[in-house]
Amino acid sequence: xxxxxxxxxxxxxxxxxxxxxxxxxxxxxxxxxxxxxxxxxxxxxxxxxxxxxxxxxxxxxxxxxxxxxxxxxxxxxxxxxxxxxxxxxxxxxxxxxxxxxxxxxxxxxxxxxxxxxxxxxxxxxxxxxxxxx
Numbered sequence: 001x002x003x004x005x006x007x008x009x010x011x012x013x014x015x016x017x018x019x020x021x022x023x024x025x026x027x028x029x030x031x032x033x034x035x036x037x038x039x040x041x042x043x044x045x046x047x048x049x050x051x052x053x054x055x056x057x058x059x060x061x062x063x064x065x066x067x068x069x070x071x072x073x074x075x076x077x078x079x080x081x082x083x084x085x086x087x088x089x090x091x092x093x094x095x096x097x098x099x100x101x102x103x104x105x106x107x108x109x110x111x112x113x114x115x116x117x118x119x120x121x122x123x124x125x126x127x128x129x130x131x132x133x
Contacts, residue, residue, distance in 0.1 A: 031056060072113055082106075092119070 035054050036045050065087065076082040084095040094106060103121055110119040 028056075028060065032060075068113060068117070072109075076101075 033045075036043055037054075038044075069085070069087070073082065073085055077085055080097065081100045082094055082096045084093070086093050096102075096106060103123060107119050107121050110117070
């Protein structure tokens with residue numbers, strides 16, 4: 001029987017990965033600079049966002065949201081302040097420990113991450129289900 005150490009098995013060196021990331025960012029920036037839309041017979045270019053009809057807008061949004069989740073929500077999950085977090089497209093479900101967090105704290109924290117991102121909470125409603133009556 002033979003045992004192997006599996007550290008540092010990535011085929012891509014950090015320098016190549018950084019170069020690749022820079023190239024991808026430059027390509028995305030070039031695409032965004034060519035992002036035009038028509039509204040009321042006027043051709044415009046958005047200054048801060050991507051037009052929804054732009055083919056790559058969903059991918060850019062997904063990359064942005066995954067980055068936010070990794071940098072801002074994962075630490076809260078690791079500290080157990082948030083018990084469960086999941087997202088489907090733009091709907092987010094957060095289950096949190098009410099002894100450590102509250103809805104206002106989560107909303108304020110999320111809404112200060114980025115000026116163009118706004119969390120609009122919909123608190124749980126205490127209603128009876130159809131099967132319980």
